[in-house]
Amino acid sequence: MKIQICGSMTFAKEMRDIQSKLIKLGHMVTIPTDTDSHISDPTFADDLDSNINHCIEEDVIRANFDLIAKADAILVLNFPKNGINGYIGTSTLMELGIAHYLNKKIFILNEIPHFNEVRWAHEVTIMQPVILKGDLTKIN
16 A cells, blocks of 8 residues: 655654655655754754745645555554654644545544544544554554
8 A cells, every 4th residue: 555644744753764664664655855854953843934935845735645645545643742642643633534535545543632622633533544553563
């Protein structure tokens, strides 16, 4: 299966690690276009002043939407962040929406919070993703 990994760029290193694991399982896997920039500078994701210029110049949102369009499925990495277990940020929520609209399979690595805890979980739940509970072998 051709899979596009999505998630907060805070998880850039994990994206590379999981990409390798999925390739070993026989999948073709792409990651966000600017993953290496975030690996080389882990503070880049939260330095919004610098990051915005990069994202505009590289047309990052459109580039990642294009990768989703070419994939069979997306895998959302949702590790703990900002005190939220199963964190999904705004860019990833947009990517989930695109994947849902394009009828792509949606896999989420870890459980998401209940929608009474975080509002965005309501929309994610409506998309009926497959929650892997950390088990990449459940992707099919």
